[in-house]
Amino acid sequence: xxxxxxxxxxxxxxxxxxxxxxxxxxxxxxxxxxxxxxxxxxxxxxxxxxxxxxxxxxxxxxxxxxxxxxxxxxxxxxxxxxxxxxxxxxxxxxxxxxxxxxxxxxxxxxxxxxxxxxxxxxxxxxxxxxxxxxxxxxxxxxxxxxxxxxxxxxxxxxxxxxxxxxxxxxxxxxxxxxxxxxxxxxxxxxxxxxxxxxxxxxxxxxxxxxxxxxxxxxxxxxxxxxxxxxxxxxxxxxxxxxxxxxxxxxxxxxxxxxxxxxxxxxxxxxxxxxxxxxxxxxxxxxxxxxxxxxxxxxxxxxxxxxxxxxxxxxxxxxxxxxxxxxxxxxxxxxxxxxxxxxxxxxxxxxxxxxxxxxxxxxxxxxxxxxxxxxx
Numbered sequence: 001x002x003x004x005x006x007x008x009x010x011x012x013x014x015x016x017x018x019x020x021x022x023x024x025x026x027x028x029x030x031x032x033x034x035x036x037x038x039x040x041x042x043x044x045x046x047x048x049x050x051x052x053x054x055x056x057x058x059x060x061x062x063x064x065x066x067x068x069x070x071x072x073x074x075x076x077x078x079x080x081x082x083x084x085x086x087x088x089x090x091x092x093x094x095x096x097x098x099x100x101x102x103x104x105x106x107x108x109x110x111x112x113x114x115x116x117x118x119x120x121x122x123x124x125x126x127x128x129x130x131x132x133x134x135x136x137x138x139x140x141x142x143x144x145x146x147x148x149x150x151x152x153x154x155x156x157x158x159x160x161x162x163x164x165x166x167x168x169x170x171x172x173x174x175x176x177x178x179x180x181x182x183x184x185x186x187x188x189x190x191x192x193x194x195x196x197x198x199x200x201x202x203x204x205x206x207x208x209x210x211x212x213x214x215x216x217x218x219x220x221x222x223x224x225x226x227x228x229x230x231x232x233x234x235x236x237x238x239x240x241x242x243x244x245x246x247x248x249x250x251x252x253x254x255x256x257x258x259x260x261x262x263x264x265x266x267x268x269x270x271x272x273x274x275x276x277x278x279x280x281x282x283x284x285x286x287x288x289x290x291x292x293x294x295x296x297x298x299x300x301x302x303x304x305x306x307x308x309x310x311x312x313x314x315x316x317x318x319x320x321x322x323x324x325x326x327x328x329x330x331x332x333x334x335x336x337x338x339x340x341x342x343x344x345x346x347x348x349x350x351x352x353x354x355x356x357x358x359x360x361x362x363x364x365x366x367x368x369x370x371x372x373x374x375x
Contacts, residue, residue, distance in 0.1 A: 021170075225261070323353075323360075358372065
């Protein structure tokens with residue numbers, strides 16, 4: 001890394017528009033949080049609060065089975081990796097690191113779902129909130145929109161009151177490091193559409209602070225993106241902003257449906273748009289910001305050669321883009337790393353990187369105009 005790039009990354013103020021809360025978990029933090037939960041709750045079945053479908057998905061993964069079997073042999077009084085004998089600690093860490101390596105999308109989804117084993121109370125996730133705030137400070141991220149998969153927490157039995165406690169704690173920790181955070185609730189395609197509609201209506205009744213937008217993550221092949229029109233109409237009528245993961249695992253038509261049918265103003269990932277000139281023109285003409293996540297796309301296998309990632313083409317066409325880390329803990333990356341890749345691999349100059357940061361600030365979903373100079 002050149003001195004110029006290093007200085008730029010360390011000093012420039014940054015927005016982060018596409019980052020998932022549980023995606024911030026790294027392997028060591030996950031192990032320590034899980035051990036702490038076992039000590040406090042004496043829970044023999046760490047998956048008991050998860051749905052049968054999710055339990056079966058996790059247990060179909062041999063890596064998850066091996067990790068859980070090793071964890072079950074550890075005495076309940078152990079609350080951190082440091083308390084284990086060196087041999088046991090190294091073995092558990094290796095099994096956990098195996099979970100953080102993905103050969104196919106199913107490997108990633110198994111690990112992500114396993115992180116739900118951390119529990120269904122707000123306190124179980126406080127260490128992750130602390131870690132998230134620390135991450136923002138280290139990356140000089142002064143503004144973040146955190147994607148919170150609220151349906152997953154509700155599905156595992158976390159109450160609305162507990163969710164509000166957790167979100168308030170995250171907000172306070174982020175404020176303490178001098179940053180701002182707002183929430184985008186991911187209603188996840190994997191849930192039945194009518195269930196997601198009921199959940200959105202319930203969330204709106206509770207007037208959750210700093211809740212500014214919804215998005216739609218999950219498996220794009222389960223439903224057509226346009227099938228969620230009623231859900232997005234309800235959100236728009238309530239004054240929420242609209243984002244959508246699209247053109248990640250599905251083709252470019254998912255992006256077109258997200259814009260034309262759902263009314264999304266930002267697209268998460270969107271890489272498959274590169275295969276359609278028509279889709280690219282739609283993004284350009286309507287100034288739809290694409291949240292680009294090169295490392296994530298490489299890890300999930302949807303864009304294996306990062307050197308040909310379409311972010312550069314998007315930018316040169318005049319499509320607003322904002323680099324993002326997506327799941328920095330799960331993919332062992334950071335916003336600094338994504339910007340470094342943009343510079344050293346994709347050929348973005350420092351001035352062009354500043355332009356992408358400006359695009360990010362201009363595309364935020366909070367109500368006040370912000371920029372690198374004013375925030």
